[in-house]
Amino acid sequence: MLSEASNFWGLFKSGSKEREFRKAVEQIIGEKPSNPLLYQLAFRHTSASKETNIGGFRESNERLEYLGDSVLGMIVAEYLFKKYPFKDEGFLTEIRSRIVNRESLNQVARKIGLEKLIQFDGQRIAHNRTSMYGDAMEALIGAIYLDKGFRFTRSFILKKLIANYFDLDAVIQTNTNYKSILLSWAQQEGKKIVFEIVQENGKHHHKEFVAQVKVNGEAISTGGGWNKKKAEQEAARRACESLEIKSTQ
Template sequence: MTPLERLLDRLLGPGALERPLVRQALTHPSAAGDGPEPVEHNERLEFLGDAVLGLVVAEHFYRRFPDRPEGELSRLRAAVVCRPSLSRAARRLELGTVIRVGQSQEGGGRRRPSVLAAAMEAVIGAVYLEAGLETARSLVHEAMAEEIEEAAAGRLFQDHKTSLQEASRRLLGVDPVYRLVGEEGPDHDKRFHVEVWLEGRPSGRGSGRSKKEAEQAAAAEALRLLQES
């Protein structure tokens, strides 16, 4: 039994992995068209889980650090809800061993950070629908305890978008503008290309398996160039 299964059985009851919403949360879009019958995949639950995760983490840091300003709280939240943190928590729970992927992803898709992070958010969304916010809150706090504590200690992923926004406002008096300039690949394995503009001209470019990841990469490049100028 995986750590994920033990945790879900404790929160939802025995046999949690066989509940329809949990099965859907653990079904990657690439698996939806492999069988003779259509199968619901986890993209909608990922969308919901992202919102639930953001709320739970934001409330945690709001209550934990009553004197921190909004900008610092935003960075703490971003460090926990980002793909690297989600995929790390998913690996610790051995989520990749129970996720269903299509043939196109069998060569390593179960270990791909984008697949793991999306499934982690989808599981949070499924638990929210199955048992409500308090149970989803318990899931987040247990599954991502390490990430929450490391973010609080300043040892996790840096939110380059927030850092760039603060620097560009301070140094240039403008906000960054992000533009999607290209995308490629099938729906379940896309790669996005983003430019960030400052003062009406492109100042950084980045790529990633989600728009958020590409924007972070573009912001990191723009921030480096801004600090060097």
């Protein structure tokens, strides 16, 4: 049985529901979509991929996600470069990372209503523990870029997303990169930090990784997540709590 989101998606087969889909996309991006098929593909999670006639290739939003990730990163990089002319490369890289990381994109995707449009297989993925909302956001940006061009996409990212959903002062002041905090602490204290993936649970579309943090060879904490980076961040967060390490920012 598919999820409610998948069932909702299936309703778009009728003409009236297709119009509703186009209207939903228009409300999100601020203009009527010229190529609705691009947006339909942008909201098709890999768990609901469809096989094509080309060598068994399964079509999902992964290729659009790849494109959107590059477009988003470049536009945010340009924005920060111009906004902070006297900040160094390290600062710009870190702030861009906080804006475009999966957690931030997951939250923004829900706020603009992508959660209701994503097609996924509820038997193959636990949607409450996945990055599919952020993935869909990047795929949407890829679709907008192909459909509307660079100038429109840039305006969408800066005026619809950055301006409405990111408080840059708060982003700068809040460092949630616990791995970075832990490594900085270790460098100051002369400690050796090692991250290891010690366990993998589940199958491809419903997989959890467990990471472990060692300080000078001693296991300090473990943390789980749906990808290795997320697991390491959670393990680092718990290590920071255990060692009572706080960000110096």
